[in-house]
Amino acid sequence: MNKWTKMTQGMDQLARKSNEDIFLSRTPSVVWPSDVVRNDVTTNKNSDSNQILKHVLTDIASRSTVHGISNIVSSKSIYTRLVWILAFLACLGLVVYQLVKIFVLYASFPTQTTYKLGRHSDFPSVTVCNNGYAEYDYSYTHLVENMLVNCKYAQVNGSCETPSSYVSSKYGTCFTFNPPNYLTKISGLHGGITLELNLETHQQRNIEYGMRFTVHDMNTFPFPFEKGITVSGGDVGYISITSRQIKRLGGDYGDCQNEKQIYGRIYTSKACSQLCWEELLYDECSCIDPDLDSLLWQVGNITGSNCYNKIIGDPSPCYLRARELYLSPERRNWCDCPLSCRENIYSLKLTRHQWHTGPNVRLYLDKVCEQIYNSSPFSCELASLYSDSFREAGDNFMKVVIYLQDSAREIVEEEPLYQRSQMLADIGGSLGLFIGASVLSLGEVIEVFTAIFCRRKNSHQTNSN
Template sequence: MSVKRSNSKHLRDYPGYSGNFTHAADHDAMEKPYRRNWEPPADYQQSMDLSGNWGRGIMFHQKYEPPSQTESDECKSDGNPKTFKRVLIRFAERTSMQGIPYIHTSKTWYAKLAWTVLLLGAMVAMGIHLYTLCSTYFLFDRQTQIKLGFQNLKFPTITFCNVNPVKSSMASRGSNELKNFLRTVRPDAVASSLKKQMPRAIQRPSQPGNSAPSPPPGRRKRFVDSIEYNFTNIRRPELVPNDDKPRPNFFSGQRSTLQEIRKEFTHLYSLEERETRIAMGHSISDMLVSCAFSGVVCNDSYFRIHPSPVYGNCYTLENNDFVSFRSGPENGLELILFLETDEYISTIASGIGAQFLIHGTNTWPDPEVDGISVSATMETNIGMRMLEIHRLGGLYGDCDDGAAFKARYGIEYTRKSCQTFCVHERIIKRCGCYDELKETLYENINSSVSGMKVHPCRSREETTCLLQIESRWETGLLQCNCFNPCHETLYEKTTHTRMWPSDAYASMLVQYLCNIKNETECERFEKMAPRELIRNFMKINIYFEDLNFENITETPAYEDVQFYSDIGGTVGLWVGLSVLSLAEVVQFLWEVTQYLLCWRRWKKKKPEQTEDRPNWDKQMRALQSATRLPSTYTGNGLY
């Protein structure tokens, strides 16, 4: 009995047909598709479904196995379920990593063992090498590079003060307490009181053979100890209570009387109104005789006042147009000052001259601490060399770019200014008052914080609080987060002096002053003796010694690029890995992870698969009974 060809469909219309027939012509194969010598298509195993229709089904000649739900579609590759062994074999066959392919392809066990030992040893050596590299990199060490630059240099800011804070002719504007104190500490008053208290003259030391006894050892009484004055300044160290870290015993000894006189004057001077203090001091119009930068004249309008509790009126010269195109004294700043020495209060101003400070543009000046003393009757040359410092921040160290500080206070950041503002803000918050000696500083802080209005610390409780905070700062108990600036410009200074002016040049300067002063002052100048007149003048030249400047830059000792290069060299040296090989390792790890996830899913669903087997048996029997195939077909095991 032969199988008849269906009139409705051809074999090529069925899924899975590959056109592979043997020992038959094309037309014969189409007419007799179920002959014995017919070969099933390659994907015939999935050519019929359970209903008997051609499509995706199961192969009936194989032993029945129910569909497995151990792995989902994403757990399959090439149509077959994955196993862990297959994942390993696939990685070994495809990887470019050295050693692993030889372990897979070796035929003998000792060859596999040798390559395994070599691979493990290389990986251990690679791990040690990488640990050394990472330890070095994460230390974040720095190295310093010094370079020399050459360019036109911007001139720094200059602040100077006359060492005499109050003119004797203007002292009458002060309070009665200040005037009384100035009369008490006058050298002639001190000398007269000292003369009245002078004991009998002490004999000269006895000559050899003289049996007169020598005076008993002891401290001789100094002339300043004879001053009888009730000091009103209560800022004394004995007011500071004992804290966890007291000062050494040396600092609790007797205080210097000269220092006490100076502090008493500063206290009384700070009690005056700001306008009164400015009027009592030396004005820039009275002191400035000549000002020139690179030969171009500048006048007193270029200066702005900066009051100081120690030196009175200080003046700051800052101009962005001051740029040095050449080095040398002729291309710098030249100042000639008339110090008005006849207005000096000798006890307060023990010397004759001025205090000069060279600092960065728009930085906070502190001439009392950072200034240098320049003597009268001298021409002083101050040669500068600029030094730029660039520091690393972040992981390489602590530095402050100064942006927040400048936005708050309107001045450039320096470590010292940060500490000064920090301590004074702590005094304001803790004590509810500000230091009367830092009035200018308080005004700057007050302008940055709206609504902050406090009074000076003058009561005993407020002064005690103030001194306690300053003591805690000096002993290290109070900390401020003030780091070095990330970018800093410093000026190294070299000073040279010579006698100046000559008598003839001093007379010429007097005539110059007479042209700008009134007749009364001119007559006063002309009555001065030549040596007394010379003591009133001083000249200072500030300039760059050279336009070359040093640039000190911190750089990482171990650059990022070098670190990555060393890692690549280490990995390539020991196991022959490249970036693409690392991608292969990542893919292998992903496949292992995927296998483990599928294995866990299979462990959870395994009991459910066992319960579903009877249902699959019923479906198979129904499928066999429903299938109608020719009884004469004896093909190659399809049915």
């Protein structure tokens, strides 16, 4: 082989290598026929899966119970389909608007008030105070056993229990009866409680002889000064009771107190407010408000003077500062005293006439001296009354009958105005009116989501293979 032949062969080899490099540079990867076939199969499978999903969704929509959807799917004309789409969207907007109004109304927890008649379940407690001590003389205390001559329930002698007593800042000794509940079945004068009382006027400096009566729920604070009624000495008084029970819902429907107690007594809004003021006044000034029958005095055994100047009767500077503090916004928020969830409101009406007159007064005086003081008339504590006129002696005694005017009472009750059942009915009505949907339409929604989920799951498995 000559030199020229060898050179020619070398150039041919170099050309072939260059062509191979150019081909490889233009073709970054080699696609084998099997790969092309596999990709075509995957694409076909995905396409088939989409077609199946589209067919399933179209089938569900064509038989949907929701008005408008089937018409949108089945319409052949694009204009008809557009009209149905706009109509459906308009109705869907109205449904959303109605649902928002329904939920807002339900979330506001509206109430309505109903009035009805019901029987009394409990006879109220009766608190009695001697009105002769408008300015209390702390040197003397009336004893219940000296004041109570006779007590009867439903005209039955000896049926009363011993009353409980407390010391009032305005009236001195007061005592409370808790009559049995069977009295609620006997309305009128033949029911209730009858009291014969000895006022012990010989121990009093006040010429306004009489007794103060008030009724209230058992184990609540009495307010004889503000809610009581006075029967004068020498009279027979008939006090009729009418009541109204108020029931409040509380919770989401309003703020009311149900189970709280104050100093071992059942909560009332009035007692809470008064105690809030009294506690502030006593902490600031160590005195009590003379315009109130002190509740702290009843339960706390406090010893405080009158907050008013005894000479001129004006409030002390400390009292005025405490009052300004109590009325400040910060203190008002601190004194949180909502209304009771269940409350009985009592109204009293008094009719009266003169009791013992003439010689009958002396006979009754003899009875009281023997029964109460265990002494003869002339050695009795009431002996000074024998020298008084019949009218003056008669002012030392009184008789009172306290009874239910009627066995029925008015019940005022808060009730939910918009309850959950009504809300569900309104939701169903709105969905049915505008788009024809119902609870069973949820099955179609579940069916749609199931079809989409299955398609995605199958597509994922296909891509994995």
